Amino acid sequence: MDFAFNDEQRLFAETLRQYARSKLKPEYQTWDSGTPYPREKLRELASMGITGLRVPEAYGGAQASYVTAGIAAEELARGDYNTTLFLQLGAMCADIVARHGSEAIRQEWLPKLAGGERLLALGLTEPGAGSDAAAIKTSARREGDYYVIQGEKASITFAGSADGCILFARTSGAERGSRGISALLVPLDVPEVSRQVYRSAGEKLTRRGSLIFDGARVPADHLLGAEGTGLAQALGGFDYNRALIALACLGAAQESLDETVEYAKQRSTFGKPLAEREGVSFQIAEHLTLVAGARLLAYQCLALCDRGERHSKEGAMAKWLGPKVAVDAIHACIILHGWMGYSDELPYVQRLRDVIGLEIGDGTPEIMKGIIARETFGRSYMIYK
Ligand SMILES: Cc1cc2nc3c(=O)[nH]c(=O)nc-3n(C[C@H](O)[C@H](O)[C@H](O)COP(=O)(O)OP(=O)(O)OC[C@H]3O[C@@H](n4cnc5c(N)ncnc54)[C@H](O)[C@@H]3O)c2cc1C
Structure with a gap:
């Protein structure tokens, strides 16, 4: 069992983390107004390789592995969780078009999807x-x-x-x-x-x-x-996208926890930094542990997918656990920042609202548990076949 990313993946993760923090994070709250996201921003994501990750090389994409797509989801979400939707939909749609589209459709759409020209x-x-x-x-x-x-x-x-x-x-x-x-x-x-x-x-x-x-x-x-064959095409993509969703949620949660660690070192109450209070540091330790566990589950799903092995159960487990753990962690970060945490000056309330969306989208917790149970007990016992 190898838990390490390869050199190329490590470099990709570092580059994206830097990009997410320097370019995406300062604007994250701006887009909470619902203003249309400019196409030049989408083209910028394309230039970072995001929209073409799953587009075959022959059509201008990177044809990257699913684990690499997971890295992108996690790192982008540290800056702007919502930009991971371009990655998620980009990957699922490119996979469907590449596998099932006619040659004319592939020529027409895939290069433009990879280049951020079309959505x-x-x-x-x-x-x-x-x-x-x-x-x-x-x-x-x-x-x-x-x-x-x-x-x-x-x-x-x-x-x-x-x-x-x-x-x-x-x-x-x-x-x-x-x-x-x-x-x-x-x-x-x-x-x-x-x-x-x-x-x-x-x-x-x-x-x-x-x-x-x-x-x-x-x-x-x-x-x-x-x-x-339409529904089978959709469901095939949902299995791995559930791990991408989990990693996006967990990336937003990890960034929130990292920020809260720094805050807890600086903020003092009753003559001591919050970080010296076990009531605070143990809470953060618990959330960090749960985020790390859910993250491994999501990467396990993507590694199985890359190997061509069945990954429905792991995808459903990651999709149930990842957003739930992320919501709990971000909620704790709001409280640990006191009154400032519950303001629009800081990003936590927006991160919470954003992440909750994908507790529902792509399948609710109940449906995820239905899939896990189906894969465990067998199809004949289940509602979701
Ligand atoms: C942020 C976001 C993005 C989305 N993006 C897309 C998109 O791009 N494309 C798209 O097609 N859809 C999208 N959706 C829709 C999403 O996939 C559906 O909302 C989701 O599948 C649930 O369907 P529903 O909302 O109709 O709820 P329902 O199916 O009506 O379920 C309502 C509630 O009942 C529970 N429930 C349902 N059946 C059972 C059961 N048998 N046993 C126990 N509990 C059950 C559910 O878990 C849920 O809590 C998005 C949703 C959100 C919130």
Whole structure:
């Protein structure tokens, strides 16, 4: 068992940590206003290799390992947790397009995704179907050389800013269940698509919202993979993305703890620094331990994924534990900073609001425990098959 990153990964981590602290962190709170994230900032992330991490080299990307993507999630989150969403969606969408897109679609989208010129959203959830993804109703009806899309996708990260969406829609009736769902790459700047950005409690940089399709026509060659394979494509990506989510949450938590350690050395009460009080230092010691444990679980998932081994259980464990441990740690950092912790002058309340979003997104704690139980007891016992 080897717990060390290789030299290239270590250098990548150091470079990103420096970039996150010097460039992203000073602006983190600025984007909490919901102002659209400028495209030149996205191109800057692209120049750091973030948007092209999972794009194949032949299309201008780095084709990096999943462990390397995990390093990027963890380090970026130290500066601006929300920028990790470009990495997460970038990786999942690039993997789907590279594996299931036609050559024309790959040529059209992958180099621009890697270069930060285009942004893709992933549209699965609907107003009436989230955890139970097989219950979606949005339809893609074949008409000659086109599919015609009708329906609403809800709670979609980047709904307000994406150029296209990997859309999961029914190409056959509900009686086919998950086998009636297909994936299509749908350009969004057409009159038959409207967008509604939510007043979200956090992750405002991502302009999460609804995408409403009212008869949008998509060329038939924009189908990704065979009809009926859409949900399997999405679920394959979710398994590793759950570890990326965990590492993003844990990166934000680790930065908060590191800052709190420094604060505890400087702030004195009753004639002594807080750091000399075991009531404070033991709390920090506990959170550091839990963050370190959850982090290892997430990297274990990504290492399994890189080796081509099954990693659904580890992904679900990481996704349940990572955000939970991060929320608890950041909450403690708020309290340990006293009244200043509970102000917008410091980043902790925003970090807490931001991290809570991905306790829900990509699968709730209940659904994660359902997957862990399914992988343990066997499929026939479980609700989430
Ligand atoms: C920040 C954020 C970003 C998101 N980004 C995207 C995106 O980019 N694309 C996308 O498609 N979706 C996205 N989502 C949607 C997300 O995937 C769904 O919110 C999630 O899957 C849960 O679905 P739901 O909200 O409909 O809750 P529901 O499925 O209605 O569940 C409600 C509650 O009931 C619990 N529950 C449900 N079923 C069971 C059960 N069988 N047993 C026990 N408890 C159960 C759930 O855990 C939850 O607590 C995002 C959500 C958030 C918050």
